[in-house]
Amino acid sequence: MNKKQLFEQIKTKKSFLCVGLDPVMENIPKHLLKYDNPVLEFNKQIIDATKDLCVAYKPNTAFYESMGLKGWETLIRTWEYIDKDIFTIADAKRGDIGNTSAMYADAFFNLEKSGMSFDSITVAPYMGKDSVGPFLNYTDKWVILLALTSNAGHSDFQLHHTPEGKLYEEVIRISSQWANSEQLMYVVGATRGAEFENIRRLAPDNFLLVPGVGAQGGSLADVCQYGLNSECGLLVNSARGIIYASNGEDFAERAREEALKLQQEMAQILESAGLV
Numbered sequence: 001m002n003k004k005q006l007f008e009q010i011k012t013k014k015s016f017l018c019v020g021l022d023p024v025m026e027n028i029p030k031h032l033l034k035y036d037n038p039v040l041e042f043n044k045q046i047i048d049a050t051k052d053l054c055v056a057y058k059p060n061t062a063f064y065e066s067m068g069l070k071g072w073e074t075l076i077r078t079w080e081y082i083d084k085d086i087f088t089i090a091d092a093k094r095g096d097i098g099n100t101s102a103m104y105a106d107a108f109f110n111l112e113k114s115g116m117s118f119d120s121i122t123v124a125p126y127m128g129k130d131s132v133g134p135f136l137n138y139t140d141k142w143v144i145l146l147a148l149t150s151n152a153g154h155s156d157f158q159l160h161h162t163p164e165g166k167l168y169e170e171v172i173r174i175s176s177q178w179a180n181s182e183q184l185m186y187v188v189g190a191t192r193g194a195e196f197e198n199i200r201r202l203a204p205d206n207f208l209l210v211p212g213v214g215a216q217g218g219s220l221a222d223v224c225q226y227g228l229n230s231e232c233g234l235l236v237n238s239a240r241g242i243i244y245a246s247n248g249e250d251f252a253e254r255a256r257e258e259a260l261k262l263q264q265e266m267a268q269i270l271e272s273a274g275l276v
Contacts, residue, residue: 001087001119002140003182006207007231009055009085011276014267016232017259018056018089018209020239021046021078022063027244029251037070042251043078046243049252053263056087056235058209076115087235088118089144089209095124095131102134109138120144122187122209125171129178136179143184147171148199150189150212172202181205188227190219190236196226204229211237213262220262224269232275238262 001009010016023039032038047057059078064071082088094104104121111117120142123132135143148158148168158168165173172186181203188199190212199208208227213220213236220236227234238258246254270276 003207003231006055006087009087010232010270013052013055013263014270014276015053015055015263016234016236016266017054017262018058018235018237019046019050019054019242019259020091020211020237021057021059021243022239023243024063027247029247029249031249037074039067040074040077043074044081045252046255047081049256050242050259051083051086053256053259054086056089057082058089058091058237060091079116079118088120090116090118090121093122093124093146095127097127098130098134101131105135105138109141120185122146125175132175132178136183139183141183143179144209145171145175145184145186147186148188148195150191154189169198169202172199176203181207185209187211190223193219193222194226196223200227200229205231205233207233207235209235209237213238220265228269228273230275232270236262236266
C-alpha cells in the first residue's frame with residue numbers, strides 16, 4: 001500500500017486508527033478456550049468487529065514469538081485474515097548487521113519464503129544505515145523507524161544532546177537521506193505531546209506511527225494539534241484499550257465500541273482540518 005492509497009483509506013473511513021493485536025493468553029476470554037487456536041479466534045473476532053473503523057492493524061510479533069511454532073502460525077494466519085486494503089504493520093523492532101537484517105526483511109516481507117507479506121515493519125535504527133537498508137530494498141514496503149518512544153526509559157538515549165541536537169532528531173535528520181516519505185515512517189509516542197511540533201519541522205511529510213493513546217495516557221487532541229499534516233500523516237495505535245475492553249463473551253462488541261469512540265473523534269478532527 002502506497003502513501004496515496006493509505007490516505008484514501010483514511011478519507012474513506014474518516015479514521016487514522018491502528019488497532020494493536022497484542023494477545024496474551026491469560027487475557028483471552030475463557031469461552032474461546034474451546035477453540036483449537038484461541039488466540040487466532042480472538043484476533044479474528046476483533047478484526048471482524050473493527051475493520052470498518054480502522055485503517056491499520058499492528059501485531060506486536062513478540063506476543064506471537066513467545067508461543068513458539070504455534071505463535072508463528074497464528075501470526076501468519078492473522079496476517080492472512082486481514083483484508084488487503086487495510087495497512088499491516090509487523091511490530092518487530094528489528095535491526096542488525098546487513099545480512100541479518102536481510103533475513104529479517106524476508107521473514108516479514110517475502111511471501112514465498114515466510115508466508116507473510118506485511119506492508120511495513122518497525123525497525124530500530126541504532127546500528128545505522130546498513131542495518132536499515134535491507135528493509136528499504138523492498139521498495140514497495142515501508143520502514144517505520146523508532147524515533148521518540150513513549151516508554152519511561154526513552155530519555156536514557158533519545159534525548160541526549162549531540163552537537164546537532166537531540167539524538168532522536170539526529171535519527172530523523174540522517175535517516176531522511178536514506179528514503180523519502182513514500183517509504184519511511186517514524187514511531188513517535190503519544191505521550192510526547194508538544195514535541196510533535198518539533199518532529200514535524202524535521203519530518204513534515206512522513207507518516208508517524210503513534211502508540212500510547214488510551215492505556216498509556218497519551219492525548220489524541222494533543223497529537224493531532226501538533227502532528228497532523230495535509231495528508232493526515234498519522235496512524236494512531238490503540239491496543240489494550242480496544243482489545244481488552246471486556247474479557248467476557250461480549251469482548252468483540254465492547255472492542256468495537258471503544259474503536260468507534262476513537263474513530264468518531266478522529267472523524268471530527270479530519271473534518272475540522274478540511275481533510276475529508
